[in-house]
Amino acid sequence: MKIGILGGGQLAQMLAQAGESLDMQFAFVAPEQDACAAPYGKHLMYPYLDPKAKEELENWADIVTYEFESIPVPLVEALEQVKPVHPSSQALTLASDRLNEKNMFNQQGIETAKFATVDSLQDLQIAVEKVGLPAILKTRRDGYDGKGQVVLRDQSQLEAAWESLSPVACILESMVNFKREVSIVASRNVDGDIAYYPLAENYHREGILRLSLSLQNDPKQKEAEEIIRKVMEKVGYVGTMAVELFDLGDKFAANELSPRVHNSGHWSMDGAIASQFKNHLLAIANQPLQDTSLQNATAMVNLIGAIPDKDLVAEIPNAVLYDYGKEPKPGRKVGHINISADGDNDEDFIPNVIKVLDMVGQQELIGELLKSSFYK
Ligand code: AMP
Numbered sequence: 001m002k003i004g005i006l007g008g009g010q011l012a013q014m015l016a017q018a019g020e021s022l023d024m025q026f027a028f029v030a031p032e033q034d035a036c037a038a039p040y041g042k043h044l045m046y047p048y049l050d051p052k053a054k055e056e057l058e059n060w061a062d063i064v065t066y067e068f069e070s071i072p073v074p075l076v077e078a079l080e081q082v083k084p085v086h087p088s089s090q091a092l093t094l095a096s097d098r099l100n101e102k103n104m105f106n107q108q109g110i111e112t113a114k115f116a117t118v119d120s121l122q123d124l125q126i127a128v129e130k131v132g133l134p135a136i137l138k139t140r141r142d143g144y145d146g147k148g149q150v151v152l153r154d155q156s157q158l159e160a161a162w163e164s165l166s167p168v169a170c171i172l173e174s175m176v177n178f179k180r181e182v183s184i185v186a187s188r189n190v191d192g193d194i195a196y197y198p199l200a201e202n203y204h205r206e207g208i209l210r211l212s213l214s215l216q217n218d219p220k221q222k223e224a225e226e227i228i229r230k231v232m233e234k235v236g237y238v239g240t241m242a243v244e245l246f247d248l249g250d251k252f253a254a255n256e257l258s259p260r261v262h263n264s265g266h267w268s269m270d271g272a273i274a275s276q277f278k279n280h281l282l283a284i285a286n287q288p289l290q291d292t293s294l295q296n297a298t299a300m301v302n303l304i305g306a307i308p309d310k311d312l313v314a315e316i317p318n319a320v321l322y323d324y325g326k327e328p329k330p331g332r333k334v335g336h337i338n339i340s341a342d343g344d345n346d347e348d349f350i351p352n353v354i355k356v357l358d359m360v361g362q363q364e365l366i367g368e369l370l371k372s373s374f375y376k
Pocket of ligand 1 (some may be wrong): 097113143146173174175176177181207239244255256
């Protein structure tokens with residue numbers, strides 16, 4: 001089966017790697033010459049809105065999918081006229097605008113932070129009255145890894161914050177005092193079957209995910225599954241999706257949804273029988289979904305800006321390094337390391353995770369790891 005992917009980054013790369021065992025071939029539409037997925041298939045090196053991108057992909061692919069939410073919706077809509085495209089343009093439209101996303105969550109009875117739309121400095125002043133301070137001003141579109149966000153703590157910061165992001169449409173969100181951040185990843189196939197992954201607990205620094213921990217038998221697993229099920233069924237979603245959640249103690253508030261495989265699900269490559277990438281491909285090909293249950297507790301550490309010494313990583317038992325083959329740049333995700341427990345009573349597991357955090361300069365996360373619900 002021939003799968004066309006819009007985007008050629010590491011998510012497309014890992015989808016293609018997962019597709020090898022499923023007898024699938026891949027083509028990637030990606031304007032970048034150095035797209036890291038390119039070695040795994042056919043590289044259609046066009047800007048997304050170049051008519052050749054659509055034409056060549058539709059002539060080649062049986063099914064089309066995408067790897068990030070900034071893909072132009074009109075391209076996805078045009079491809080939908082001629083090919084099965086999963087997830088749909090409706091899911092993309094929803095997820096690519098924070099305002100649509102939050103309205104949808106609330107309509108489904110899912111809590112979010114308080115929010116208000118901001119299209120001018122005057123709107124921002126009114127929004128602050130509604131939402132309160134501290135708050136976060138975010139661009140509605142194209143924000144990722146903490147980009148397009150400004151934290152507001154007092155009134156004197158409003159003008160500078162608006163200047164730094166304007167003139168694009170924004171929303172203001174109240175700052176949530178969460179106990180922990182988790183995400184639920186699930187895959188839904190064309191028939192509507194859903195397979196849920198165990199919750200992951202996530203730690204960010206500078207707005208970038210650094211560490212994800214797969215949780216076993218978390219007491220809030222079912223509550224999170226209900227949330228993602230409602231969202232998936234509302235839009236007739238097909239593929240793998242992630243919903244990031246703030247755990248407020250007595251309830252969850254949803255932060256955002258990703259209509260794609262997600263960084264906080266990378267642990268599944270080593271910790272589950274079927275990874276989120278494999279189940280995405282099975283879902284869009286409408287095949288039965290495979291086992292998502294946790295095989296071994298797994299921690300995922302992102303490699304930001306540099307790949308550590310591979311020989312040192314190889315000395316850590318049950319640590320697997322994924323090098324995306326990207327040119328290292330500050331703040332860029334260039335790989336990740338999954339560290340798994342060797343069975344239920346592996347005393348070396350947490351020390352191994354600590355070694356990796358130390359190796360990548362994330363010492364301050366070690367204390368957080370030891371306090372996490374994963375460790376209990
Ligand atoms: P986002 O781009 O919306 O996923 O935000 C990146 C990270 O910023 C989140 O994972 C949180 O750690 C933090 N963050 C975003 N929005 C809020 C909020 N309303 N309250 C508190 N922290 C937030």
